[in-house]
Amino acid sequence: MSERRPGRLGVGVVGAGRVGAVLGSALRAAGHAVVGVSAISEASRERAAALLPGVPVIEVAQVVERAELVLLTVPDDALAPLVDGIAQVGGWQPGQIVVHTSGRQGVAVLAPALRSGAIPLAIHPAMSFTGTSLDLARLEGTTFAVTAPAAVLPIGQALVVEVGGEPVVVDEAARPLYDAALAHGADHLVTLVAQVAQALEAAGVERPGRMLAPLLSAALDGATRAADTRVEGEGPGAIAALGGAVPRGDAQTLRAHVDALAAFAAGSGATDAPTSYADLARASVRRGLAAHRLDAPAARALLDALAANGGPGVDTPPDR
Template identity: 40%
Template sequence: MPLHVAVIGAGRVGTVLGAALARAGHHITVVARSPRSLARARRLLPDASFVSLAAATDADLLLLTTSDDALVQAARELADAPSLRVGQTVLHTSVVHGLGALEPLQHRGLRIGSMHPAMTFTGQLTDLDRLPGTTFTVTAQPDLLKPLRRLIEGDLKGRQQSLREEQRPLYHLGLVHGANHLVSLVNDACDMLRAGGITHPQDVLEPLLRAALDNALDAGDHGLTGPIARGDVGTLEWHVATLEQTRHPAADAYITLAHRTAERAHHAGILSDVTAARLMDAIAIRPDRRAASTRRCNCGS
């Protein structure tokens, strides 16, 4: 049965989820405050209704997709709306906030929950093709779990995973470390290849990185290849010397990640105690390296 869904906060996540729910046959109402958000929502949701917050409160499902910093205030403003009905459902998509952010709405008799899509969003139509198979972590009142499963697995074609409140920090850390830091890592690698004379580094890295990601997801630590997996101490020393000679801004990041990679390889039984110790010594973060990095960064100037 089609629902009336109000998307409150027309950012990248809200507009894409709204577009996916519209494709599933639901009627979408959008509350967008900035011109940029409004333009994005009109592009992805051409058949939606665009209304004020007060006019959106008669929806069956209120989807709060504001930024993390704006969520608590948005929930308070929504809770002040006189037209809210007991039994309506309100969900937010933040992983930083738990159900506590929606307490003012629970006091009004609404059913509350959160569903966080573990996906990166650009706010483009191409995002819709990435949603199928995406995991949505859910924290909700017990009577909402079954309706949420229908919404996530039936309409959004995703997968539902329960998330307890105390699990949120490490869950979010894992997503940020794996996805956001990957962007910096890949771009640092592109810069190194350009400096090494490669005109189109993305063409070189794409098949390599896809294979490395597949190996990591399929085989865990045993998907590791390269000099650390082989125990090539001399190669690591060569890398470190190059980073120091070129005063590369990614030197500390490389050494830290190499150290962590060697640690994991040792714990996984890939490296012997002796080889691991020699690798750790080769890539040790020494005070003179840290001081040189600080001078390169010139932080605070």
């Protein structure tokens, strides 16, 4: 490991994927020296060349040996074997900062490094990466989940601030729920947009993405702003941004949607679209009821409409 300089660390990047190359570049821009990067695939090597020019592409063992801060940016299922494998060959060093970027895992996975005297940090940026220089600007203001032993938590928070992010402490036990929540939002949003685009194409819209962009951007902006408010008994108040048939209590429109999507599914084979619509509409009704945006009779009428044409059964909401 190189001699440490005040305020400046030798950073080693293990895995020049979309996340690793970008974060390595961001740390370099913050004044740290990237001393090595491992890159297996041709795409990773090209990414390293573009975002970390001049940084030697070397073996993992060499990266770990040279670095004061080791950034592990590998897939979740590869993380534990990697950390354990480095420990088995005596690679981890006392005082070395070891950071992984898995959303699901906290610092327990870094236990083999900790036993060698390393400083374990779990730092996850809550954003999607393209693996290009465009991501560097997007890091500014991005929230990073930081998990670490209390004594070294400030180190993780400082690293996040250095790359322009906003650190938020997430407990070790809460990491799986945190990761599931982000995946439910981001991954399933992509699936939802795919369903909607297919339905719009069937309705004769040639460029569904262009039609959806302003609508969904406005809806997302409203929902995320409302999510920072609180609804008594319900937590974040994102449901306050809900528009359309549900908050109006318009059961007739909801039933028309059910009928139209059922016909679309029959003709296209996209049977997931009406099911998703019904599931999400039922969730909207229940949350609208809990947030007092709907009364019980209106909620019951909406749920009955969603069960039309042999649709899935629904729970009757309690009277209020």
